[in-house]
Amino acid sequence: MLIVQKYGGTSLVDAPRLQAAARRAVGLAKQGDRVVMVVSAQGDTTDEMIEKAACINKRRAAREMDAYLAAGEQMSAGLMAMAIGALGHSAVSLTGWQAGIHTDGAHGNARITGINCERICRELDAGKIVVVAGFQGVDAQGDITTLGRGGSDTTAVALAAFLKADRCQIYTDVDGIYDRDPRQFADAVRFDRISYDQMMALVENGAQVLHDRSVEFAREYGIAVEVLSAFTGAPGTVVG
Ligand code: ASP
Ligand code: MG
Numbered sequence: 001m002l003i004v005q006k007y008g009g010t011s012l013v014d015a016p017r018l019q020a021a022a023r024r025a026v027g028l029a030k031q032g033d034r035v036v037m038v039v040s041a042q043g044d045t046t047d048e049m050i051e052k053a054a055c056i057n058k059r060r061a062a063r064e065m066d067a068y069l070a071a072g073e074q075m076s077a078g079l080m081a082m083a084i085g086a087l088g089h090s091a092v093s094l095t096g097w098q099a100g101i102h103t104d105g106a107h108g109n110a111r112i113t114g115i116n117c118e119r120i121c122r123e124l125d126a127g128k129i130v131v132v133a134g135f136q137g138v139d140a141q142g143d144i145t146t147l148g149r150g151g152s153d154t155t156a157v158a159l160a161a162f163l164k165a166d167r168c169q170i171y172t173d174v175d176g177i178y179d180r181d182p183r184q185f186a187d188a189v190r191f192d193r194i195s196y197d198q199m200m201a202l203v204e205n206g207a208q209v210l211h212d213r214s215v216e217f218a219r220e221y222g223i224a225v226e227v228l229s230a231f232t233g234a235p236g237t238v239v240g
Contacts, residue, residue: 001033001034001166001167002033002034002036002124002163002164002165002166002167003028003033003034003035003036003165003166003167003168003169004036004037004038004156004159004160004163004165004167004168004169005024005025005035005036005037005038005156005168005169005170005171006037006038006039006040006134006152006153006155006156006168006169006170006171007021007037007038007039007040007080007171007230008040008152008170008171008172008173008230009040009041009042009043009044009045009046010043010172010173010230011040011171011172011173011230011231012039012040012042012043012076012080013042013043014042014043015083017230018042018076018079018080018083019083019086020230021037021080021083021171021230022080022083022084022086022087023087024233025037025084025129026084026087026088026089026129029089029129030089034124035129035130036120036124036129036130036131036132036159036163036165037080037129037130037131037132038131038132038133038134038152038155038156038159039073039076039077039080039131039132039133039134039152040072040073040076040134040135040152041072041073041075041076041135042072042075042076042079045072045075046069046072046149049068049069049071049072050069053065053068062107062108063107063143065107065108065146066107066108066110066136066143066144066145066146067143067144069135069146070095070096070133070135070136070144070146072135073095073096073133073134073135073136073152074093074095074133076133077093077094077095077131077132077133078093080093080131081093081129081131084129084131089129090126090127090128090129091128091129091130091131092123092128092129092130092131093131093132093133094119094120094123094130094131094132094133095133095136096132096133096134096135096136096137096138096144096145096155097136097137097138097144098119099115099119099120099130099132099133099159100115100116100117100118100119100120101115101132101136101137101138101155101158101159102114102115102116102137102138102139102140103137103138103139103145103147104139104140104145105139105140105141105143105145106145107143107145107146108146108148109146109147109148110137110139110145110146110147110148111147111213112137112147112154112155112158112213112217114162115158115159115162115163117162117163120132120159120163121163132155132159134151134152134153134155134156135147135151135152135155136151136155147211147213148211148213149211150208150210150211151211151213152211153170153210153211153214154211154213154214154217156168156170156214157214157217157218157221157223157225158214158217160221160223160225161217161218161220161221161223165223167224167226168218168223168224168225168226169225169226169228170209170210170214170225170226170227170228171228171229171230171233172209172227172228172229172230173229173230173231174209174227174229174236175190175228175229175232175234175236176190176191176192176227176228176229176236176237177190177191177194177199177202177207177209177210177227177236177237177239178190178191179191179202181207190236190237191237192235192237192238193237193238193239194237194238194239195239195240196215196218196219196239196240197219199215199239199240200212200215200216200219203215209227210225210227210239215239218239218240219240222240223240224238224239224240225238225239225240226238226239227239
């Protein structure tokens with residue numbers, strides 16, 4: 001099976017969590033699955049980077065902001081590949097552009113226009129776990145772009161679509177999709193399954209568990225997206 005699994009910032013916040021994600025991927029690879037991991041920047045890294053940039057220049061160029069912010073995910077990818085290596089499995093980290101993720105030129109909110117999967121497929125064929133930095137791509141000028149806040153979800157769903165993956169898993173800090181914010185409403189109900197349209201309606205109402213474009217992508221390509229807890233790994237909600 002080819003599995004794409006994405007880990008958000010809270011699921012990678014420190015070494016133990018990063019290592020737990022690495023162990024999960026290695027476990028699958030040892031069973032014979034081909035694994036592509038998509039990683040976000042660790043913890044609040046992106047927020048902290050944005051604050052730092054605001055101190056330097058309040059009217060900074062969007063192109064430079066993308067060059068800078070993409071580094072958060074790049075760090076996670078390198079660390080994850082090292083964590084997998086420490087478990088005795090081979091892995092390779094790839095930035096968005098190394099992974100062949102092409103976007104339009106809308107810095108800060110770019111759209112994925114296509115993915116050239118050659119490099120990823122070559123690395124998978126060589127038996128490696130491929131770790132892709134989320135949230136980023138390259139535009140037609142060769143410049144680094146980012147996909148908008150929360151955009152690593154879209155990286156994962158787009159990769160699942162272009163790689164024709166068997167499964168697309170979004171590991172996060174909640175155990176699925178609820179009808180209301182479970183942190184605010186004790187009686188919120190978790191869905192086992194939810195349609196793309198229902199999910200889109202939740203996102204439009206402010207639910208942040210999935211990036212809006214990831215849901216659009218999933219609907220367009222018919223990808224079933226599993227949203228589940230990185231801490232327990234228990235079945236969560238299937239979108240689509
Ligand atoms: N690190 C980026 C953000 O905080 C992208 C992501 O996590 O999906 O928005
Ligand atoms: Mg998110």
